[in-house]
Amino acid sequence: GENVEQHPSTLSVQEGDSAVIKCTYSDSASNYFPWYKQELGKRPQLIIDIRSNVGEKKDQRIAVTLNKTAKHFSLHITETQPEDSAVYFCAASIRLASGGSYIPTFGRGTSLIVHP
Amino acid sequence: GAVVSQHPSWVICKSGTSVKIECRSLDFQATTMFWYRQFPKQSLMLMATSNEGSKATYEQGVEKDKFLINHASLTLSTLTVTSAHPEDSSFYICSASQGGGYTFGSGTRLTVV
Numbered sequence: 001g002e003n004v005e006q007h008p009s010t011l012s013v014q015e016g017d018s019a020v021i022k023c024t025y026s027d028s029a030s031n032y033f034p035w036y037k038q039e040l041g042k043r044p045q046l047i048i049d050i051r052s053n054v055g056e057k058k059d060q061r062i063a064v065t066l067n068k069t070a071k072h073f074s075l076h077i078t079e080t081q082p083e084d085s086a087v088y089f090c091a092a093s094i095r096l097a098s099g100g101s102y103i104p105t106f107g108r109g110t111s112l113i114v115h116p
Numbered sequence: 117g118a119v120v121s122q123h124p125s126w127v128i129c130k131s132g133t134s135v136k137i138e139c140r141s142l143d144f145q146a147t148t149m150f151w152y153r154q155f156p157k158q159s160l161m162l163m164a165t166s167n168e169g170s171k172a173t174y175e176q177g178v179e180k181d182k183f184l185i186n187h188a189s190l191t192l193s194t195l196t197v198t199s200a201h202p203e204d205s206s207f208y209i210c211s212a213s214q215g216g217g218y219t220f221g222s223g224t225r226l227t228v229v
Contacts, residue, residue: 041223046218089159089160102217102218104162106159
């Protein structure tokens with residue numbers, strides 16, 4: 001099955017700096033890569049996603065890049081703010097069939113701490 | 117956007133009793149829902165895939181007789197933790213897929229005493 005590796009497990013930055021979280025996956029059939037932000041005791045919230053036919057996607061301070069050949073994808077957060085502090089999870093998934101549901105495999109998570 | 121409602125948000129039960137957790141898709145039909153377990157400071161561990169109208173698909177190492185999953189309709193899946201023990205204490209969270217992405221429920225904090 002799919003195996004997703006996520007690094008680093010903890011990332012500490014100063015407010016205003018950039019933060020980068022990297023994930024690798026093993027199954028070349030994976031075609032959808034979402035990123036989730038989870039605050040303590042709350043549900044994961046989708047912050048950005050990318051599909052396998054796109055190499056990069058940006059939404060304000062957040063961007064995701066995908067390298068299908070190397071099977072890795074990264075989350076980039078620029079101008080970090082204290083409210084960005086949370087656990088971030090990457091995921092890789094395979095679409096079961098046309099219109100079918102995805103089966104996601106999650107990375108182990110990265111605890112991002114942004115110091116004011 | 118897609119909304120998934122999960123109840124209860126927390127529950128405390130005695131060892132040996134059973135607990136039912138509900139997951140509802142409020143504004144869309146979900147033929148497939150996923151159930152996860154999350155330990156403190158750890159990732160989401162997929163327990164099972166719940167399929168509407170058929171048996172759930174359990175991940176390796178998850179006891180199907182202990183974690184009963186029922187997906188009787190396109191908007192409701194339930195997870196019943198049977199004969200709960202303290203080691204079953206955890207954060208349980210469901211998710212449903214729509215249009216390729218997934219939306220998570222708010223999670224249930226189960227404490228077995």
